[in-house]
Amino acid sequence: MGIVYRSRKKIGPLVLNFTENGYSSWSLKIGRWSWNSKTRAHRVDLPGPLSWKQDKSRSR
Template structure:
């Protein structure tokens, strides 16, 4: 089993995700809605357990 190093830097609504190799991705989070710039995926947090997630970018 390998240990993976990850870190999220929060600058207001902007989230910067760092990995072992450096910059990973960035996104926005406003309330219950979030968006990841690399995957173009939208996520909405629902009450209770679970969330709704879009498919993101299609290739």
């Protein structure tokens, strides 16, 4: 397993994700809810270290 470069740039509720190859995806985070453009998954942060995720494949 090698070292992987990842970077995030936050602009208000919009988060831009970058890897060593450049732009990767964008995310929208409002409160505890977030959505990622690459995985098209919804995520809700729950209390503590828990979170709930709904994948695009399961939402249909």
